[in-house]
Amino acid sequence: MVDMNKLNPSDAAHKFVNKYFPNCQGAVLAGSVVRGEGTNTSDLDIVVFDNSLNSSYRESLIDFGWAIEVFVHNLTSYKHFFELDYKVARPSMQRMIFEGIILKDEGIIHSIKEEAKEILDKGPERWTEEIIKTKRYFITDVLDDFIGCNNRAEEIFIANALAELIHEFVLRTNGRWIGSSKWIIRALKQYDEKFTDEFVDAFDTYYKTGGKSKVIQLSEMIIEPYGGRLFEGFSIGNGGISKKGSVI
CATH class of the missing domain: 3.30.460.10 (Beta Polymerase, domain 2)
Incomplete structure (x- = not known):
């Protein structure tokens, strides 16, 4: 000791x-x-x-x-x-x-x-439009899992992942350094204390009550200026599948 x-x-x-x-x-x-x-x-x-x-x-x-x-x-x-x-x-x-x-x-x-x-x-290297698009997709994907999940144990860890993604997206799109563990909150406060209070309140409400609405609203709010939710048409790599079913 x-x-x-x-x-x-x-x-x-x-x-x-x-x-x-x-x-x-x-x-x-x-x-x-x-x-x-x-x-x-x-x-x-x-x-x-x-x-x-x-x-x-x-x-x-x-x-x-x-x-x-x-x-x-x-x-x-x-x-x-x-x-x-x-x-x-x-x-x-x-x-x-x-x-x-x-x-x-x-x-x-x-x-x-x-x-x-x-x-x-x-400050950190600026995200490209392609990176922002990819991060929007990841947030959309995890958010959909969070909304649809009815298993409390799984929900908790989906929420954790969503919190990490939100903090990263907000800070990196604003040219700020990110954090891990306790530095997530410290990094957010250095950027915007009002947003940090909203962020903490949204997840604190979920963890205490199970209510998801504040987390959902927060997630949608931070990606909305960049085009909002993204699923259809997203692809990684050189190829993709067109709406007609052909590889493009």
């Missing part, structure tokens, strides 16, 4: 870096404790830059009374994770480094923070 008489986050993080990475070129403390959102179960997220390493790695351990997740990179490997995060529109590594409190710096952290900020400010 983690010691409840733990050191404060900054002291523990400094001790951790001095103990395990005394020769590193830089390190930052990131995560919920830095943002002032820490809870009793929060851990310390520490990003370390050590140019003696050939490759990056991630490790979890307990020390100094804290659960600690350490993300270790050399001075180029982090760029690969920047690229991966950019492609999926979830800039986790960029946020950690940009928001992070500097624990150690031998003249490298500032430029890496600037790289992270540039990506965060730029």
Whole structure:
């Protein structure tokens, strides 16, 4: 178990870096404790830059009374994770480094923070019309399953999938980063608090009462400006079937 008489986050993080990475070129403390959102179960997220390493790695351990997740990179490997995060529109590594409190710096952290900020400010790659069309189809398909389902156990997980799709569609069509888990709500709030309240209310109402109407209305509302529901005529790939039945 983690010691409840733990050191404060900054002291523990400094001790951790001095103990395990005394020769590193830089390190930052990131995560919920830095943002002032820490809870009793929060851990310390520490990003370390050590140019003696050939490759990056991630490790979890307990020390100094804290659960600690350490993300270790050399001075180029982090760029690969920047690229991966950019492609999926979830800039986790960029946020950690940009928001992070500097624990150690031998003249490298500032430029890496600037790289992270540039990506965060730029936003994710814009969706093409074809991608938007495909996402409309997926939302339509899951929404139809949700409406037609009368099995409560199945309904719950269809609703979960629909919530993920709605959050992604709203944020990506507006050029915003998306999230996962608790970051779904955080990402939505950064975009539009009023919409986030409607989103939470719709799904909270469903989970508490089984009432589907708010979720249905919300789903239809967010795709309506892009053409609404999509089923007939949608295809993926080079071919399709015409209304006459011939392959086109």
